[in-house]
Amino acid sequence: MSTHGAENVSPGDHPSRLLAAFLAGLRYEDIPSAVIARAEDLYLDWFASALAGKTARQVGIIERYAAQMGPQHGPSTILTSRRGTTPYFAALVNGAASHVVEQDDVHNGSVFHPAAVVFPAALAAAQALGKSGADLLVAAVAGYEAGIRIGEFMGRSHYRVFHTTGTVGTLAAAVAVGKLMDFDAQQFLHAMGSAGTQAAGLWEFLRDAADSKQLHTGKAAADGLLAAYLAKDGFTGAQRILEGAQGMAAGMSSDANPARLTDGLGTRWATAETSFKFHASCxxxxxxxxxxxxxxxxxxxxxxxxxxxxxxxxxxxxxxxxxxxxxxxxxxxxxxxxxxxxxxxxxxxxxxxxxxxxxxxxxxxxxxxxxxxxxxxxxxxxxxxxxxxxxxxxxxxxxxxxxxxxxxxKGDPDNSLSRPELEQKAARLIRFSRAASEPEIGEIIARAWRLHETPDLQQLF
Amino acid sequence: MSTHGAENVSPGDHPSRLLAAFLAGLRYEDIPSAVIARAEDLYLDWFASALAGKTARQVGIIERYAAQMGPQHGPSTILTSRRGTTPYFAALVNGAASHVVEQDDVHNGSVFHPAAVVFPAALAAAQALGKSGADLLVAAVAGYEAGIRIGEFMGRSHYRVFHTTGTVGTLAAAVAVGKLMDFDAQQFLHAMGSAGTQAAGLWEFLRDAADSKQLHTGKAAADGLLAAYLAKDGFTGAQRILEGAQGMAAGMSSDANPARLTDGLGTRWATAETSFKFHASCxxxxxxxxxxxxxxxxxxxxxxxxxxxxxxxxxxxxxxxxxxxxxxxxxxxxxxxxxxxxxxxxxxxxxxxxxxxxxxxxxxxxxxxxxxxxxxxxxxxxxxxxxxxxxxxxxxxxxxxxxxxxxxxKGDPDNSLSRPELEQKAARLIRFSRAASEPEIGEIIARAWRLHETPDLQQLF
Incomplete structure (x- = not known):
């Protein structure tokens, strides 16, 4: 801590910056192997959830939009159609598909579904940037650690009107992509600034059972990716988008707690606190x-x-x-x-x-x-x-x-799913939408378990 | 009014629906010729403002992003580079360019800059849909009338933290594109629902002089266009995204006034209340x-x-x-x-x-x-x-x-700019960034004045 400033806190040490510095410094070697393994578990659970969304009407509409507005080829895979496109559209469609059967993971304390926004953005960018499975896992952990803390920071008042997975998800996705781009702390702050000023998602759609939930996850993943790509090219963002006087908490929360942003950085692994859904019911x-x-x-x-x-x-x-x-x-x-x-x-x-x-x-x-x-x-x-x-x-x-x-x-951190149980759940999800054949299901599972040693992510099926 | 319901108001008659019904019914013939002519004035003023943004660093970054993520060809023109692409990316880049020299129009009562978000989305969609100049003018008027009223509805408390041109602009852009798609009232409500649940933009960036303002206008135009394209394909949105219990006002305003949403529909032309900026100063x-x-x-x-x-x-x-x-x-x-x-x-x-x-x-x-x-x-x-x-x-x-x-x-509705003054201002803006030659400037101006009788919008320069 600096000795400058009325409250003995340097202007450089605000919570967002401390979080950004942690993200910039995070290395594969620093992450406990159990957390890396859990990230592989979460990856498989997400991959299967996204494939389960294949036949959903809302996903089909967003797929057609991507085909109409985006290029017909590219390095990033739309999982449901297996088509290649640019990272923006892969993140958009895969984000929309991830949450549609509501079997993706959830972090109880932040009421946030990290996988649905972090993995679509991270995988799309990792494919485009030629990154490895280990890179993807570190990026996912960065996205989870940041997103969960930001969700906790925004508090319960935020969740009453705003769909946290949409709003906070934009930042989590930006962080994951930024990690794949090896951002320093300043770049993370710029990316978070551009992500936070795009953060959106209102619960009002529930009243009409409207399709917005798929838009929220798809846009959070895609807009977060956009924020990171802009920051990489020098586009600047607000330095205190979370806790500033005209930032996210000022506009969208009445019980924000900045201490949550830096809670246990490097010792508490929020990634491993995430629950799997087991039964497909309430x-x-x-x-x-x-x-x-x-x-x-x-x-x-x-x-x-x-x-x-x-x-x-x-x-x-x-x-x-x-x-x-x-x-x-x-x-x-x-x-x-x-x-x-x-x-x-x-x-x-x-x-x-x-x-x-x-x-x-x-x-x-x-x-x-x-x-x-x-x-x-x-x-x-x-x-x-x-x-x-x-x-x-x-x-x-x-x-x-x-x-x-x-x-x-079953599925909560203290009673998590075993790998055989996760494999069974994944197979059930994929069979549900017939998104892959039985041999492919086996291969998808095997690829997930060796993700940490996979040199590149070009081939997903 | 229906006689059902506790307060003698039919559920179908909520303010958003009345606004949507007005938008669906709006025809070229219903709009006073002075308002159509003013829309042409606003179009020229916007077109020149967007061209003036050509050399801005922030616009260059967003142009490169569009080139990286979007197709290299398409029906819609990026004004600053004159490259064709899909409507989404033309709206994004042109929206970012429109506001960068801060010479675009402003509506005082709603503290909203309509041109910067309405025209980028409307022109991009009109080019892709093969629409006429008259269609574009009706769409722009629809976007202005809706956006200004929604800005007034959200109130001054909204503007204290949120950049209204970013938030409300998303809805205004969606409405303009929806009008080009001949939406009925129900489709307008769906598009507004999808636009409102994406609405974002925080003032926090001002503190650091960050680049977010260009992101706000670009994203508002592009996200509004997205909302309309999704609605066209059957994607549903919240029916009361503005005034509902978990809608925009509930989350982002403390002094919202639903009466403003329907204020003088069809008799008060908010489009003509919009001010032109004359001097390039505060x-x-x-x-x-x-x-x-x-x-x-x-x-x-x-x-x-x-x-x-x-x-x-x-x-x-x-x-x-x-x-x-x-x-x-x-x-x-x-x-x-x-x-x-x-x-x-x-x-x-x-x-x-x-x-x-x-x-x-x-x-x-x-x-x-x-x-x-x-x-x-x-x-x-x-x-x-x-x-x-x-x-x-x-x-x-x-x-x-x-x-x-x-x-x-000078520039306020009661002391508006004459067409010669608008021409001089437009020429100055375009010369500033050298975005067009002198003969082209003359042609851009001439095209604006005959916009209402232009059969198609393929050729802009």
Missing amino acids: RHTHPAADALQLLMQREGLQHDQVASVTTRVHQGAIDVLGPVVDPQTVHQAKFSMGTVLGLIAVHQQAGLAEFEQQALSDPRVAQFRQKVQMRLDAEVDQAYPARWLGRVEVRTTDGRQFEAAVDVP | RHTHPAADALQLLMQREGLQHDQVASVTTRVHQGAIDVLGPVVDPQTVHQAKFSMGTVLGLIAVHQQAGLAEFEQQALSDPRVAQFRQKVQMRLDAEVDQAYPARWLGRVEVRTTDGRQFEAAVDVP
Whole structure:
């Protein structure tokens, strides 16, 4: 710290600059190997999520826009169509595809989905710049570490109106691309300035179930990439775009906390705090689904041996899931506790394919749904939202009673998915949209696990 | 009005929808011929402003980005390089170029620069869609009418942190392009939804004199165009992106007034309320510059006959201009009352070229600067900001005293520029960057005056 300035802080030491200096100094060797391995996990989970978006109408529209406005060839791959184009359009389309089935990762504390914005920008730029898999992993870690801290900095007031993955995502994407360009701290500040002044995304679209979510992730990835490319060529940006008097927090937050921007830089690895989504349903159903799965496996029960299930839940689960008693659409089924537990009981999983094919049409699932009830539980409710506790009680048709408890839902950092589980999830996601053949799925998975030693990223399939 | 709903207002009649319905119904024949003619004036003023940006460093960077990410050919013209590309990149570069010399138009009430965002998007799309000059004029009027009202709606609290030309400009550009696509009201709402959820632009860059202003206008034009192209292909947007509970006003304004969105639709033509900038200096110097010019012409005075000038001003002028006593840069000179009046006295104008070539180097201008003082005037101060009064008193070297008063600065709607004056200004702007030859300047001007009867826009030079 300098001794200049009224508060004994040098003007050069503002939080954004400290963050930028950390990003500039970050090297592969500095990142714990477990965090590098987790980044590979996140990469595979993202890659499969983007491929799962292949058949979505919104993604098709943005693909056609890219074909109309962009070049027909280029170094960067649009994953859903496997077409080459320039990095801007690959980031745009892949960003739009990443979040559409809502199975991509999430960081709980920042309410931010890093993969959907960081990897589309980073992969597109890495391909164009001829970078290695290790370079991509360092860039992704930089994007995650910055984006998660900026999301935490912007606070809950921001999230009430703004879609953090769209707004903060623009900065996270810019940081990832800037790392691939070997930015120094000053270049990072310029790129963050140009990214932050483009940051946008409002929740209003939810009211009309409009298509904006895909626009938010696609634009965050593409606009962040734009910011980095401009900074590389000398375009300057605001030095305090986050905490300045007319910056992002001034305009879009009432509870911003600058200390979060530099929280544990180099010791706390926010990348590894990111959760994987396991079941393809509303997150409020996950603790009970995990607990039921555990119980049925442990006791060797089949669905037709179950007479009733009671799941003890927090109030939020009752508020959100309670109204859904007779789901009519696949989307509604994802908010039906009975249907989710029915899929687990009958099909052993509640993934995208099970929802599409079985949630509404399998009479055994509908029958199981009738046996499920939720009950408010004081312990579970008190623990929420810091901990999401899963509690189920099962009575069998022959009169036995069982209980099971899961304290950390599957996919959270303390109960993360194993590589075999991640492989199964990835395969399910890719099969869902038929975006790759079975041999290709195997190859995609194998490539992810050797990403850290891959010399170049030209060939993705 | 419907009789349904608690407040006797049909959900279909919200202000955004009424605005969208007006835009959908707007036809060339409905627009008064004086407004069409004014739109041609604004078009020429914009075209020349964009060409004046040709040599700017920031524009060069964005041009190179467009060359790197976009196709090398296409139907839409980048004005500064005369290269053809796709509409997205033409809108991006031309938007960036439009505002860089700060001579483009301004709407006082909304503090919004419509030309810099509306025309880049509209011309790029019109060229790609094979539209006529009349189509372009209707589209521009739609963009101005919507953008100005949305700027007024967002209020002064928005402008304190957000650069309205960037944020609101995204919607204005989307509306202009949507009009070229013959959108119905529902399509306009979708396009506005996608534009509003991308709306961005923070003033923080001012603190560091960073390059963001060019990014704001370029991105507003390009992102607005994107929103319209997506809506054309069926991409949906929030229906109440302006006034909804998680919309633009909810996130970025504390004094939004929905009544402004529909103010005088079809009877009040906000397009014709837009001011032209005449002198290339800070707006606070304009009333005095106009008054001095009037006085010297009226009395037939030369600069060396003037012994002293006192200009009676509002407090804001003293606050902003007072500190600049010995300007060292061209930018500072634009905030020096003495320099501005010196250029008027010695060179009869204070345009871009005079600032670049004479403001700092001509000893006669420096000498005149010493003769100028500002004095706070109660009448002038009280009238501000509704009216910007110009008052000067001149004492000559042979002891005569003169006064002159101008009540509306040149360029404001009630004292607009004549077509000959607009032609002179356009020629000065284009000569400044040498973006066109003298015969081309004549042709650019002639084309503007026959824009309303031009069948297609393929040939701009």
